[in-house]
Amino acid sequence: MEVLRPRDRFAAHRQxxxxxxxxxIQKQFILLLTATPVQNNLEELFNLVTLLEPGLLSTKRDFSQRFISKGDKLTPKNVDELHTLLSEVMVRNRRSTVGLQFTQRFARTESVAMTGAEKALYDAVAALVRDQLRAETKTTALNRMTLITLQMALGSSSAAAAAMLENLLDKPILPDCQRQSILELAGRASLQDQSAKVDRLLRLLDEFPDKLVIFTQFRATQEMLRCRLVQAGHDVAVFHGGLSRLGKEGAIEHFRESARLMICTESGSEGRNLQFAHGLCNFDLPWNPMKIEQRIGRLSRIGQKRDVYVFNFVAAGTVEAAVLHLLEAKLNMFELVIGEVDMILGNLDEEKEFEDIVADEWAAAANADEFAARMEMLGNRLLAAKVAYFQQCSQDEKLFGNRFAPEG
Incomplete structure (x- = not known):
């Protein structure tokens, strides 16, 4: 049996x-899963159905003549006949018909002003990263992925930035001309023991008394947080990809029972159900909104009985602050239904991942004002993609109505 869950705009076009x-593909059975079977033209529906049951809708020419109105390729005609044919291969599940109810999500941004030392370190490392991203020829040690990850680590914590910079120094292929500056930055980062974000987190723990899942992308940040939180008297569980299966289960059980806090790396956002908690802190923010959505989905899911509270920590003036502003102001991300973010991003018609788009805009900007302008333009594209998605949903309702609900 073949299961296909395509990006709709690709699978719906025969070319x-x-x-x-x-x-x-030689197949006996095929299951096609799609959220938006029609986006721009009813011929997309014909193409998808033809993958499932070749010949069911006759030929493309015959389908167009029988079922597509002249002058409007999104408006069907002979709807009852079309529905009868589609009922042989189509089942349509909607949230309203399957009875799924999710609790509400409430998001709060915690914009934190960096200390003077933190700001100076951030500016210095960011200048290095931007210069290298702009360079026509990049060294193997400072390739694009490494540079973007370093910038994300910088937005997470000085500890994460120090760990990455020290790892770079261990690479013999690092040119001597860059080694000295990285050595100096690594030293500054390792000596940075103050964190405005940690100070704000400790105050949040006084304001929010329930269990809290704290997400970070970096092990160094996780360990720094563990030390600071334990030092402050908190019972803390730690979950990361380096744990054994039993270790991971033990961490979940520790959090379920006695620990008030659990600090997770990204592996904690995959396949783990944590709906016995209803508070989540994004101590750092991935530049890809789908990764943020995956984190929230560990708590905001079937079985959650309480409203979910999401606290997003960002240092003012950072790339993460710009990304979060864009996702909130243009996308209203935290008010969307789970799964809708993916569909909206799909409407951007970009081959690049979202974090790569952000990195390109940041590297190309000459200053903070230009970066803000570039992010505003990206935000407008996101808003247009969101509008297009909801238009597609409206079109699906118009086309399919209440038909094709599963029996029973």
Whole structure:
């Protein structure tokens, strides 16, 4: 049995490689999962159904003549006949018909002013990263992925930045001309023992008395947080990808029972159900909104009985602050239903990952004002993608109505 969950805009077009590949697979059974079967043209519906049951809707020419209104390729005609044919291969599940109810999500941004030392370190490392991203020729040690990760580590904590810079120094391929500056920055980062974000987190723990899942992308940040929180008298569970299976289960059980806090790296956002808690802190923010959505989805899911509170920590003037502003102001991300973010990003028509788009805009900007302007333009594209997504949803309702609900 073949299960296909394509990016709809690719699978719905016969000229694309994925449509041709899928149509040529020798298969006895096929299950096609799609959220928006029609985006721009009813012919997309014909193409998807033809993958499932070739010939059911006759030929493309015949389908167009029988079922697509002249002058409007999104408006069907002979709807009852079309529905009868589609009922042989289509089941349509909607949240309203399957009875799923989710509790509300409330998000709060905690914008924290960096200390003077933190700001100076941030500016110095960011200048290094930006210069290297702009360079026409990049060294193997400072490739694009490493540079973006270093910038994300810098937005997480000085400890994470120090760990990454020290790892760079261990690479013999690092050119001597860059080694000295990185050595100096690594030293400054390792001596940075103050964190405005940690200070704000400790105050938050007085304001929010319940269990709290704290997410970070970096092990060094996780260990720094563990030390500071234990020092402050908190019972803390730690979850990361380096734990054994039993270790991971033990961490979850520790959090379920006695620990008030659990600090998770990204591995904690995959496949773990933590709905016995209802508070989440993004101590740092991935530049990809889907990763943020995955984190929230560990708590905001079926079985959650309480409203979920999300606290987003960002240092003012950082890339993460700009990303969060964009996601809140343009996308209203934290008010969307789970799964909608993915569909909206799909409407951007970008081959690059979202974090790569952000990195390109940041590296290309000459100063903070230009970066803000570039992010505003990206935000407007996101808003247009969101509008297009809801138009597609409206079109689906118009086309399919209450038909195709599963029996029973």
């Amino acid at each position: 694309t490689a994925i449509w041709k590949f899928t149509s040529e």
